[in-house]
Amino acid sequence: MLYAILSACLAADPQSCQPIVLTGQSFGDPDRCAAESARIAPLWAGDDPGLVADDPRCAPLADLPALPVERIAEGVYVHLGQAVQYEDSPDGRIANLGFVVGRDSIAVIDAGTSRQQGQALFAAIRRISDKPISHLIVTHMHPDHAFGAGVFREAGATIVGHEQLTDALRVRGPAYLDNLTRLYGPAPMIGTRIVLPDAKVADTMTVDLGGRTLTLTAAGPAHTDNDVTVRDSATGTLFAGDLIFRDLTPIVDGSLPGWLGWMDIPQDAGPVVPGHGPVARDWDTAVSAQRQFxxxxxxxxxxxxxxxxxxxxxxxxxxxxxxxxxxxxxxxxxxxxxxxxxxxxxxxxx
Missing domain, CATH: 1.10.10 (Arc Repressor Mutant, subunit A)
Structure with a gap:
């Protein structure tokens, strides 16, 4: 399969370009892919006068940069980020990301820190399955988890998050994006946009992927005030987002007593995917060091x-x-x- 790719550059710096993979459609016919990429190229930047998108081309999936992922359970895959803070990372790819493949569709859990990382996650998914990506679940507002979301909206996914996520992204998102641009430079952040959720979790929600369901559970203020966990019914895998840190120092951005209280309620889960650090085999292994700290x-x-x-x-x-x-x-x-x-x-x- 082929994917249409544009070259997006800053109008003020034509040398600072990034490839934009159009994830909404793949093509079996090279001529159709070429025609579509040529049609979309002048439209992609929209009303942004700071961007120029041109040089349309097509590339096979094998040529797209892809994140490394590992299978941790049947149909469950994880990309392990660098267990450091942004200031200690060369590219900001610090969060753990994942996806679950069901009989009918795929759900993605967190999208990375930029459009470029989101595209690389998309390519990793497509190398494993061509099933529809029905959902992107954003575990909380922090940009290392949320800012690649636009890639998956373009691919047709429903974006799901905590009921407080919309307000949090509206209030903090622009500052986060400015800070990342200052830290890493404008070019790596080209095409990165703040994407608000389509569906909101107030308490619990289930997502049916066909043959397996995901249970999304909203937490009270803890790491942030908009944390969501995701549990896979088929394997017991728990994606905890940043409610669990391993190796990287936990960050309190919500409520310390609330976070301690959340950990006091054991989860029947395993494996457990933290927001940062290695996957844990069970709940106690996942939370013991964080609880002590x-x-x-x-x-x-x-x-x-x-x-x-x-x-x-x-x-x-x-x-x-x-x-x-x-x-x-x-x-x-x-x-x-x-x-x-x-x-x-x-x-x-x-």
Whole structure:
């Protein structure tokens, strides 16, 4: 099968171009593919005066860059991201992404940090199956999980997320995109757009892929205020998003007590796919290290508040108390300070 590809460049810098794979349709006929890519090329950039899209061409699936993926259970595949924070990554591909293949269709869980990464995930999926991609489930608002979503909307997927995800992306999305552009440069982010969900999970939702269902469960404020987990009925695999970190220092962007409370309810699951770090064989393996770290953060923060320390003095004290964990977690110093600040601001008003 062939895919139409455009070259999208910044109008101000014609050398900063990225390939745009048109994922909505594949072609068996080279002439039709060429005609469609030529028709779409001048339309793709739409009203964006900063982009120029031209040089239409066609390429076989084998020529498209694809993310490495591994099968962790029957019909369940995972791409493992770099277990570091954005500042320590050369390209921002830090999150774990996955997909589940059913009898009738495919669901994708998280889409990566840019259109380019989303395209590479799409190519990896298509090398395994040509079934329709019916759903993209975005586990939460952070860009390493959400910003490749446009690729899958173009491929026909329904975008699903927590009922709070729309507001979170509207409020924070533009700043996230600006920050990524400053960090990695404008060229790698060409074509990356903020995509809002089509369907919202308030409590639970099921997605039928044919022969297997996925159960989506909305969490209360924890890692963020818009976390969703995904459990596959056929294998018990749990995609936890960033409700579970392994190897990479957990980041509190929602509620520390809420996160600890979420972990207190065991899940009958295995394997467990965290948002970052290696896949765990079971629930206890998945959450044990994170539980210890967040519980220590909670204790140290409450001690600082009880001692009457202001935020400016409490944060370094809390971080020092967490030093026994430093060698266990990547990107620790900056993340621990961020966590101490977030925890203090929340707990001082309890």
């Amino acid at each position: 967040l519980a220590a953060l909670d204790r140290a923060t409450r001690d600082g508040i009880a001692a009457g320390l202001p935020l400016s003095r409490a944060v370094p004290v809390i971080v020092r108390s967490l030093q026994p964990f430093a060698d266990l977690w990547a990107s620790f110093p900056e993340s621990a300070a961020r966590d101490a600040t977030a925890a203090f601001k929340e707990l001082e008003w309890e």
